[in-house]
Amino acid sequence: MNTLRTLGAALLGLVLAAPLAAQSDLDDLEMAHVAVVASEIDIAYAHLALAFSRNPEIRRFAETMIRDHTAVNGQVVALAEKLNVQARDNAMSRQLLADAREVKDRLSRLRGEAFDRAYAENELAYHRTVNGVVADAFIPNIENGEVREAFRGALQIFRGHERHAERMVEAVGGMMGG
Amino acid sequence: MTSRPAPGRIGVAVALACAGAVAACEPPRAPGHHRVAIRSLAFEPARLAVSPGDTITWTNRDIVPHTVTGSGGGWDSGGLDTQESFTMVVGEDRIGAYTCRYHPTMTGILIQP
Numbered sequence: 314m315n316t317l318r319t320l321g322a323a324l325l326g327l328v329l330a331a332p333l334a335a336q337s338d339l340d341d342l343e344m345a346h347v348a349v350v351a352s353e354i355d356i357a358y359a360h361l362a363l364a365f366s367r368n369p370e371i372r373r374f375a376e377t378m379i380r381d382h383t384a385v386n387g388q389v390v391a392l393a394e395k396l397n398v399q400a401r402d403n404a405m406s407r408q409l410l411a412d413a414r415e416v417k418d419r420l421s422r423l424r425g426e427a428f429d430r431a432y433a434e435n436e437l438a439y440h441r442t443v444n445g446v447v448a449d450a451f452i453p454n455i456e457n458g459e460v461r462e463a464f465r466g467a468l469q470i471f472r473g474h475e476r477h478a479e480r481m482v483e484a485v486g487g488m489m490g491g
Numbered sequence: 492m493t494s495r496p497a498p499g500r501i502g503v504a505v506a507l508a509c510a511g512a513v514a515a516c517e518p519p520r521a522p523g524h525h526r527v528a529i530r531s532l533a534f535e536p537a538r539l540a541v542s543p544g545d546t547i548t549w550t551n552r553d554i555v556p557h558t559v560t561g562s563g564g565g566w567d568s569g570g571l572d573t574q575e576s577f578t579m580v581v582g583e584d585r586i587g588a589y590t591c592r593y594h595p596t597m598t599g600i601l602i603q604p
Contacts, residue, residue, distance in 0.1 A: 373595075469531035473594055480595065
């Protein structure tokens with residue numbers, strides 16, 4: 314069943330494949346909020362995986378997502394406090410949340426190997442898309458040096474997640490996409 | 492009547508005695524101390540030449556937690572939060588590949604020179 318992967322990636326792609334110019338119109342605080350929301354979404358997906366999957370590869374990946382995205386968001390919050398600013402809600406972050414609700418709804422209807430494959434494929438597509446936006450649209454347009462360095466560091470972590478997701482997809486017999 | 496050793500055996504004995512004397516004068520190799528940084532989901536350096544008795548200290552320079560775990564699970568650091576370190580004395584049984592349990596794409600290897 315590739316409909317979930319197709320749906321998830323398509324929805325995410327529609328949101329995040331908006332013209333790069335539009336994405337780069339976001340200011341530092343709005344980009345930070347998008348990053349925080351993207352992490353919170355992945356944490357939510359991971360909790361679903363821990364609730365529905367018994368596959369050790371899936372569970373290990375999900376635990377890592379919770380651990381890592383929590384740490385990254387903690388760093389964003391700490392940086393915002395240091396800079397005495399607050400990440401700002403915006404249309405892109407709201408759309409991400411709306412789309413994630415649909416993905417979670419569809420994931421939660423699956424069980425067993427169907428869930429495992431759908432979760433793994435969604436994670437790979439999600440990380441590929443988000444990493445591309447962060448690398449190509451956000452980082453080049455961040456004005457504050459500390460915020461830019463924080464994004465660069467987070468991107469290295471998320472690229473590691475992407476490699477881990479590829480391994481997970483192979484382990485559960487999913488489709489790598491491209 | 493006292494028997495005398497053959498000249499050849501005398502030479503070997505003298506050579507061995509000299510070698511033993513030289514060896515006794517050489518100081519034993521001091522254990523080495525090595526440092527590995529964990530950064531951007533990688534071990535730096537990923538390949539490290541060590542000898543039994545050496546110590547290695549891994550320090551987590553990432554913002555996310557890691558472990559340092561021998562492949563096969565023979566040894567494990569436990570979870571390392573950012574800036575935490577783990578120090579290990581190298582034994583023969585610890586030479587080889589290792590990884591991070593949380594991020595299995597991370598690999599390192601300990602080799603003997």
